[in-house]
Amino acid sequence: MSHTEDALGDRLLARARRAIEHELRLASAPSADEDMSERGATFVTLTEHGQLRGCIGSLKPTRSLADDVAINACNAAFRDPRFPPVSAAEWPDIRIEVSLIGASTFLEATSESDVIARLRPGEDGVILFNGCRGQATFLPQVWEQIPAPGDFLAALKQKAGLPPDFWSSSIMIATYPVRKWKESERSAARPQA
Numbered sequence: 001m002s003h004t005e006d007a008l009g010d011r012l013l014a015r016a017r018r019a020i021e022h023e024l025r026l027a028s029a030p031s032a033d034e035d036m037s038e039r040g041a042t043f044v045t046l047t048e049h050g051q052l053r054g055c056i057g058s059l060k061p062t063r064s065l066a067d068d069v070a071i072n073a074c075n076a077a078f079r080d081p082r083f084p085p086v087s088a089a090e091w092p093d094i095r096i097e098v099s100l101i102g103a104s105t106f107l108e109a110t111s112e113s114d115v116i117a118r119l120r121p122g123e124d125g126v127i128l129f130n131g132c133r134g135q136a137t138f139l140p141q142v143w144e145q146i147p148a149p150g151d152f153l154a155a156l157k158q159k160a161g162l163p164p165d166f167w168s169s170s171i172m173i174a175t176y177p178v179r180k181w182k183e184s185e186r187s188a189a190r191p192q193a
Contacts, residue, residue, distance in 0.1 A: 009181030011036065012098040015066060016044050016073035017183075020096075023074050024088045033066045040065030041101040043139055043178075044072040046086070048093050054080040059101060059127065059137060059176070069098060095183045099139055101125065102177035112153070112167045119149040124175040128156050131170035136160035140178055 011033065021027035042065070043057025054076035058068055073096065077086040086094060104127060109115040119126065122144075127137045136159040138152065146152045154164035 005179065008100075009098070009179075012042065012065075012069050012100070013096055013181055013183055016069050016096050016098055019070035019073045020077045020086065020091070020094075023078060024086070024091060026088060026091070030066075030070055036066035036069075037064050039063060040068055042069045042072050043099040043101065044069065044076045045097040045099070045139070045141070046076050047095050047097070048090060053086065053094060054083050055139075056080055057099065057101070059104065061101075065100075097141075097180060097182040099125075099141070099178040099180040102179070104174040104176040107173045107175060109173060112171075115173050116149045116153060119152065119175070121147055121149060121152070123177070125178055126152070126156060127174040127176070128153075128160050129172040129174070130160055130162060130168070133170075134160050141180070 015030050015033065015036070018027055018030040022029045039061035041058040041061045043055060045052070046054040056075040056079065057072045061068070063071070077094075079085075104125075107115055107118050109118055123140055124143075125137060125140050127135060129135045136156055138146075138156050138159070142155075143152065146155050157166055158164050
């Protein structure tokens with residue numbers, strides 16, 4: 001990664017951390033960041049001792065990058081329906097990963113096997129649309145747990161509330177790239193008071 005990419009990642013991670021700390025009443029609100037005023041879409045993933053603790057994000061750039069990462073960080077920490085809100089007591093053990101979402105592209109596929117053949121494990125974020133009845137997405141990081149394209153697609157269908165073997169002409173698949181940055185144990189540690 002270039003120095004510019006590293007700097008952007010550092011700023012996104014710091015802004016996400018500061019937004020959560022502000023909601024926990026551990027820090028003041030993040031200051032304005034003119035360098036992140038362009039629209040952007042992010043996902044913020046929280047882990048605790050290596051286990052998922054929250055993940056919420058945006059697929060389309062509808063607000064400034066600075067606002068998007070701060071809002072998604074707080075949503076991941078306090079409003080992911082799969083988990084209770086993060087507490088101040090567990091906060092020191094939480095690590096943050098920010099994924100900057102690129103533009104999505106619909107796959108021109110005629111069947112489920114065609115979709116499976118076109119997916120790029122480890123690279124593609126995938127969005128499944130089931131007509132007007134719903135959608136679901138997996139970030140590219142999910143390939144680490146589900147490396148086989150057929151299993152990946154089946155799990156994504158289940159996330160969308162569909163049976164894993166369901167297929168219909170109403171299903172559309174889009175893929176997107178991400179650039180991601182993750183806190184290390186050292187970078188998230190706080191000095192002792």
